[in-house]
Amino acid sequence: MSAKIPYAQKEYKYGFETQIDADTIEKGLNEDVIRLISSKKKEPEWMLEYRLKAYEYWKTLDEPTWANVHYPKVDFQDVRYYSAPKSKEEQQQEGPKSLDDLDPELLKTFEKLGIPLAEQKRISGVAVDAVFDSVSVGTTHQEILEEQGVIFCSISEAIQEHPELVRKYFGSVVPYKDNFYAALNAAVFTDGSFCYIPKGVKCPMELSTYFRINEAGTGQFERT
Numbered sequence: 001m002s003a004k005i006p007y008a009q010k011e012y013k014y015g016f017e018t019q020i021d022a023d024t025i026e027k028g029l030n031e032d033v034i035r036l037i038s039s040k041k042k043e044p045e046w047m048l049e050y051r052l053k054a055y056e057y058w059k060t061l062d063e064p065t066w067a068n069v070h071y072p073k074v075d076f077q078d079v080r081y082y083s084a085p086k087s088k089e090e091q092q093q094e095g096p097k098s099l100d101d102l103d104p105e106l107l108k109t110f111e112k113l114g115i116p117l118a119e120q121k122r123i124s125g126v127a128v129d130a131v132f133d134s135v136s137v138g139t140t141h142q143e144i145l146e147e148q149g150v151i152f153c154s155i156s157e158a159i160q161e162h163p164e165l166v167r168k169y170f171g172s173v174v175p176y177k178d179n180f181y182a183a184l185n186a187a188v189f190t191d192g193s194f195c196y197i198p199k200g201v202k203c204p205m206e207l208s209t210y211f212r213i214n215e216a217g218t219g220q221f222e223r224t
Contacts, residue, residue, distance in 0.1 A: 024083040027217065029076050031055065034187055037082050041156050041190070044163065054176035054186035061180045080218040081188045084135045127152055129193040129209045131222060136191045141205065148204050151196040155223050158194035165196055185221050192222035 025036060034055055038048040063074065127141040129152065136154030145152050151162060159166050176186035193209040213220045 022083050022085050024080055024218070027078055027080050029079070029081060029188065033081055037188060037190060040082060040084070041159070043159055046163075046167065047159055050170070050176075051187050054183045055188075057177055058180065058183035058187055061183060064180055076184075078217075081221070082190055083218045084190075127205055127207050129154060129207075131191050131193070131209070131211045131220075136193070139193075144204065149198045149201050150203050151194065152207055153194050155189075155192040155194045158196075162194075162196070166194070185223065188219075189221040189223035192224040194224070 023040075025033065031052065034051050035048065038051055041047075127139070127145060129136055129139040131154070136156060139153050139157075142152060151158070151165070153161070155166070171186065174182050176183045195207055197203050209224060211220060211222055
């Protein structure tokens with residue numbers, strides 16, 4: 001009988017990288033980087049202020065250590081905090097308006113992961129928000145959900161379209177002062193999913209969100 005390879009030593013099945021044009025910033029973390037992220041996301045001033053407060057607090061903290069876990073110390077200045085796949089040329093400045101605007105290679109990536117976005121767009125039963133590196137590249141079945149009063153979109157879209165809800169609930173469960181990584185996430189998050197179901201409303205379908213890191217050397221910080 002052949003010996004089984006320990007799971008931790010196996011090659012990661014989904015460790016491939018998709019060759020795709022991307023808008024990627026330089027490595028490093030400072031106030032300018034946070035302002036750049038907020039600018040790229042076209043965020044209002046209150047969101048930028050929240051990020052900067054979280055960053056200033058993060059700088060006062062020490063990275064935690066964990067019992068029985070050993071890994072090289074993280075160099076937070078050796079990470080890229082933003083990378084976004086470019087959509088078709090006419091949409092590069094504003095981002096994809098629909099799945100039809102996405103690079104075909106990006107759609108193939110999700111198909112290889114077992115998440116066929118184009119098919120999800122056609123079938124009912126599950127709504128999907130898919131995040132690729134630093135941006136949500138598509139959310140399916142939003143129209144059906146909106147008919148029931150359910151909001152399901154990227155956090156970036158929610159900040160633009162539903163600021164009153166985001167401001168009310170953002171950081172209310174885990175505030176940025178909770179811990180080292182909560183503060184870091186609050187400072188540099190680039191996308192994530194947003195869901196709001198009004199009281200008394202039953203969501204008509206399951207909701208799923210998928211996150212994919214593709215660009216090497218990039219940290220993906222989601223806020224959901």
